[in-house]
Amino acid sequence: xxxxxxxxxxxxxxxxxxxxxxxxxxxPDEPGFATAEMLFIDPVACVDCGACVSACPVGAISPDTKLxxxxxxxxxxxxxxxxxxxxxxxxxxxxxxxxxxxRVERGDGPLRVAIVGSxxxxxxxxxxxxxxxxxxxxxxxxxxxxxxxxxxxxxxxxQTTKRVTRLFDGTTRLPGFTFYLNVEVGNHVSHRDLxxxxxxxxxxxxxxxxxxxxxxxxxxxxxxxxxEMVAWINGxxxxxxLPVDLGHERVVVIGNGNVALDVxxxxxxxxxxxxxTDIADHALAAxxxxxxxxxxxxxxxxxxxxxxxxxxxxxxxxxxxxVLDRADHELVQRDLAECTDPxxxxxxxxxxxxxxxxxxxxxxxxxxxxxxxPQRVLGTDRVEGMAFTxxxxxxxxxxxxxxxxxxxGYRGRAIRDLPFDEETGVVxxxxxxxxxxxxxxxxxxxxxxxxGFIGTNKSCAAQTVHELVGDFNAGALRxxxxxxxxxxxxxxxxxxxxxxxAGWKAIDAAEVARGGDDRPRDKFTExxxxxxxAATAPKPTMxxxxxxxxxx
Ligand SMILES: Cc1cc2nc3c(=O)[nH]c(=O)nc-3n(C[C@H](O)[C@H](O)[C@H](O)COP(=O)(O)OP(=O)(O)OC[C@H]3O[C@@H](n4cnc5c(N)ncnc54)[C@H](O)[C@@H]3O)c2cc1C
Numbered sequence: 251x252x253x254x255x256x257x258x259x260x261x262x263x264x265x266x267x268x269x270x271x272x273x274x275x276x277x278p279d280e281p282g283f284a285t286a287e288m289l290f291i292d293p294v295a296c297v298d299c300g301a302c303v304s305a306c307p308v309g310a311i312s313p314d315t316k317l318x319x320x321x322x323x324x325x326x327x328x329x330x331x332x333x334x335x336x337x338x339x340x341x342x343x344x345x346x347x348x349x350x351x352x353r354v355e356r357g358d359g360p361l362r363v364a365i366v367g368s369x370x371x372x373x374x375x376x377x378x379x380x381x382x383x384x385x386x387x388x389x390x391x392x393x394x395x396x397x398x399x400x401x402x403x404x405x406x407x408x409q410t411t412k413r414v415t416r417l418f419d420g421t422t423r424l425p426g427f428t429f430y431l432n433v434e435v436g437n438h439v440s441h442r443d444l445x446x447x448x449x450x451x452x453x454x455x456x457x458x459x460x461x462x463x464x465x466x467x468x469x470x471x472x473x474x475x476x477x478e479m480v481a482w483i484n485g486x487x488x489x490x491x492l493p494v495d496l497g498h499e500r501v502v503v504i505g506n507g508n509v510a511l512d513v514x515x516x517x518x519x520x521x522x523x524x525x526x527t528d529i530a531d532h533a534l535a536a537x538x539x540x541x542x543x544x545x546x547x548x549x550x551x552x553x554x555x556x557x558x559x560x561x562x563x564x565x566x567x568x569x570x571x572x573v574l575d576r577a578d579h580e581l582v583q584r585d586l587a588e589c590t591d592p593x594x595x596x597x598x599x600x601x602x603x604x605x606x607x608x609x610x611x612x613x614x615x616x617x618x619x620x621x622x623x624p625q626r627v628l629g630t631d632r633v634e635g636m637a638f639t640x641x642x643x644x645x646x647x648x649x650x651x652x653x654x655x656x657x658x659g660y661r662g663r664a665i666r667d668l669p670f671d672e673e674t675g676v677v678x679x680x681x682x683x684x685x686x687x688x689x690x691x692x693x694x695x696x697x698x699x700x701x702g703f704i705g706t707n708k709s710c711a712a713q714t715v716h717e718l719v720g721d722f723n724a725g726a727l728r729x730x731x732x733x734x735x736x737x738x739x740x741x742x743x744x745x746x747x748x749x750x751x752a753g754w755k756a757i758d759a760a761e762v763a764r765g766g767d768d769r770p771r772d773k774f775t776e777x778x779x780x781x782x783x784a785a786t787a788p789k790p791t792m793x794x795x796x797x798x799x800x801x802x
Contacts, residue, residue, distance in 0.1 A: 252293035253302055254317060256324045257565040258310040258410045259288035262374075262705025268305030271297050272344045275331065278709045284702065287559040287593070290331035295339045307417045308704075309410040320568035327560070330592070351381050351712075352719035360426075361722050362730055364444040364451045365389045366435045369398020370704045371694020372454035373418040375711035379719075380424040386734070387427055388448070392434035393487065394749045394780040395757060396422075398456055400704060402486040403477070405512040406527035407519060409770055414704055419758075422751050430741055431749035432781070438745040441667040441690075447737040449727040450689050450718050452682075453668070454711070457660040457675060457695035463504060467627025468656075471495075476503060476513045476657035483516055485530030490775040494533075496540035498652025502636045504624055505657035506549040507557040511566055513655060514545040518570055518614035528761075528771045544615055546649055548622040550641055553578070553601050554585040554594050556618075563600055571615035575607040578620050622647065627654055660700035674699060682714025689727050691718050753784030760786070 255265070255274075266277045266289065273295035276283040291302070291311070303311045314325050354361050363379055365372045368391035376387045395401060397415050404411050422429060433439065444451045460475040467473070472495060481489035501517055503510045516524065521538045529537075549556065556563075566572060574582065579602070586598045607617050621641040628635035628648065635650040661675035669686055671678050676699050677692045684690040693711040695701075702710075721727050732740075741748060749757070757774065760783040764772035774780045 252296035252298060252314055252328075253291050253300065253311050254293075254314050254321070254324050254328050255289055255291055256310050256312065256317070256321045257288075257561040258308050258408060259561065259703070260308045260310070260411060260414055260705040261286065261289055261703040262307060262414075262708045263289070264305040264307060264705075265289065265302035265311060268301040270299060270301060271295055273297075274302060283709070284706060288561050288703075290328045292332045292339075293325075293329050294332065294335050294337070307414045309413055320565070323564045323568070324561070327564070327596075330596075351378065352716045353723075354382055354384060354719055355723045356725075357384075359729075360384045360386045361450075361719070362386045362448040362734070363388070363718065364448040365454060366444075366451065367391060367398060367454040367456060367694070368396035368418075368429070368431070369454060369456055369694060369707075370400060370414070370418075371456075371697070371707040371711050372452075373397065373421055374708040375452055375454060375693050375715055376427060377417075377421040377424070378712050378715040380421065380426050383425075385426050388430060388737070389428070390430045390433050390435050390439070390444075392432070392437075394432040394753070394777060394784060395774075396429065396431060396754060402481050402484045403509075404484075404704075405480065405516060406484060406529040407516065407524065408512075409527055411704070412528070412770075422754070427751070429749070429751045429754060431754055432777075433741060433745050433748050436666045439741060441665075443737075443740065445689055445728075447730050447732040447734070447740075448689075449722055449730060450691060452691040452693060452714065452718065453665060453677065453684075453696055454692070454694045454707075455663075455665065455696050457662040457700040459661040459663050459675070460656065461659040461661055463624060463656045463658060465624050465626050467629065467633070468654075470627055470629055470633050471631070472629070472633030472652055473627055473654045474656075476505070476509050476655045477660070479513050479655055480509060483513075483529060483533045485528075485533070485773040485775040487775055487777050487780070490530065490532060494536055495652060496536055496542050498541055499543045500649065500651040501542055501545045501653040501655065502649055502651040503545060503547045503655045503657055504636075505557070505659070506547045506618065507657060507659070508559055508562045510547050510657040511558050511562050513657065514547055514616045515566055515570060517542055517545050518616055526768055528765065528769060528773055530773055530775050532775065542614060542653075543611060544617055546617045546619050546651070548619045548624070548636075548638065548649075550621070550623050552585055552620050553582045553598055553618075554589050556597055556601075558597075560593060560597055560600075563597055566616070567600055567604065571605065571611065571613055573605045573607040573609070573611075573615055573617050574601065575617070575619070578618065579604075579606070581620050619649075660695070662696045662699070665696075681717050682710075683717045683721070747781055749781070749784045750787075750790075752787035752790070756785075756787035757783045 273292040482492040622638040625637040664670035678685040693714040761771040
């Protein structure tokens with residue numbers, strides 16, 4: 251009865267260190283960890299103790315006897331990562347080597363760090379810093395609600411993945427942690443303000459810009475990006491009023507990464523199933539009225555170059571009707587004949603078993619389309635379709651559609667007062683230390699670009715914190731000139747509507763209560779509603795304010 255890691259694996263590696271026999275790989279110290287599509291349990295070495303189940307922040311691990319039918323392919327997927335062996339390995343007491351936490355070695359007052367952003371990279375960095383005493387971390391987030399793309403990006407039907415927020419909530423309770431939510435750095439406070447009041451400023455602001463597709467018609471009503479769509483589905487306040495029209499039969503998504511799959515899946519899922527998630531009310535209402543029958547996911551290259559991960563493909567095909575047309579089935583067969591990479595072969599084998607697009611659809615469905623180079627959006631006043639050329643040729647294929655979404659990747663946005671590499675879309679850095687900007691660090695997507703899973707940001711943040719603490723120990727960081735009480739006053743003067751940890755807890759509790767028995771939460775999508783909920787939080791007493799302001 252070995253345990254099995256399933257689709258919602260976030261790759262943060264917590265399970266690796268909980269395992270008493272080191273049977274989960276690749277571990278963070280091993281090559282391939284950063285690019286692995288998920289982690290895998292060795293069924294021959296697993297002693298079935300269940301320690302990994304408790305450690306996993308996203309509920310991705312189960313004994314093989316408790317898997318749902320749709321999760322059964324993950325038994326083989328976990329096993330396939332290891333060489334074939336018979337029987338069981340004798341139990342060992344070997345543990346994965348734990349990466350050493352950086353130690354603050356100066357005793358002359360606390361290390362004060364400002365973290366900008368509250369997504370996974372920020373929260374993992376805060377956690378890493380607060381593993382020891384004498385560190386103070388102020389986290390600044392522009393929205394009244396924290397956790398970045400976990401709240402606003404991860405699809406609502408992936409609720410187990412969103413459970414990682416419980417881990418982050420735990421970090422907010424650590425001594426030395428302060429939230430300044432609804433405070434935008436660069437607007438309410440400047441980089442210089444933060445440097446004056448902290449030893450270091452760590453930016454973990456993500457990569458919020460979509461790469462744009464430069465073809466005629468991409469500005470017509472009915473065009474957009476998959477990320478905007480996901481933000482609308484997830485109730486991000488800046489996207490709650492996006493004009494999404496689903497009164498037509500086909501949506502085209504250009505690009506075939508995991509986010510394209512997320513959008514296609516949500517658009518074709520039974521709304522009654524979505525009604526049990528935390529999907530935004532406006533999105534659920536639009537999906538109930540939707541006339542969409544087919545979502546085409548169009549990729550420039552062939553099946554062997556599909557950008558989606560194998561776990562996501564397994565998950566999608568287990569629950570949804572996914573088809574290929576005849577020409578694409580032939581491309582899959584051709585790629586299968588030539589492909590030797592086991593992971594890609596696995597994907598191709600699943601694709602080869604998909605239904606035929608000629609068969610009449612029994613429900614809303616998804617169609618993968620390959621070797622489609624976008625040529626132009628069709629329509630005059632709004633989108634009526636999309637024209638493609640067959641990649642490498644001149645043949646033109648047109649698809650009637652009412653909505654055309656691009657999903658071709660992300661870019662970081664330049665941060666005022668910091669260097670920025672326009673080509674790669676990241677802040678130039680050496681292991682997280684920003685080049686030419688003393689006291690300034692980066693973690694997450696703004697540091698390494700938009701790749702990896704939620705948990706990939708854990709080792710990324712740990713590396714940055716390691717550099718930061720090393721610089722502090724070496725006396726390379728300037729002591730803050732302003733006292734914490736002055737920072738608190740400054741921020742409250744610039745943004746009287748800031749939300750603290752108690753305010754976030756009040757928003758969280760109100761959303762959970764609105765969700766009732768059937769939904770994990772019913773999200774607020776207007777900032778005014780979030781602030782009204784936050785205002786019901788108990789106010790800190792004068793003494794608490796004073797102690798916090800003194801840094802005690
Ligand atoms: C649509 C989508 C779906 C995804 N789904 C999954 C999934 O299912 N599983 C998985 O493992 N990974 C998923 N990922 C990847 C995962 O979300 C990322 O790896 C992770 O969120 C990156 O973390 P980050 O902290 O760098 O950035 P983000 O999560 O983007 O966090 C950045 C934060 O900084 C804040 N901010 C920005 N500028 C400022 C400022 N000036 N002042 C204050 N705050 C600021 C933002 O509001 C945001 O909260 C998904 C990604 C996308 C785009």
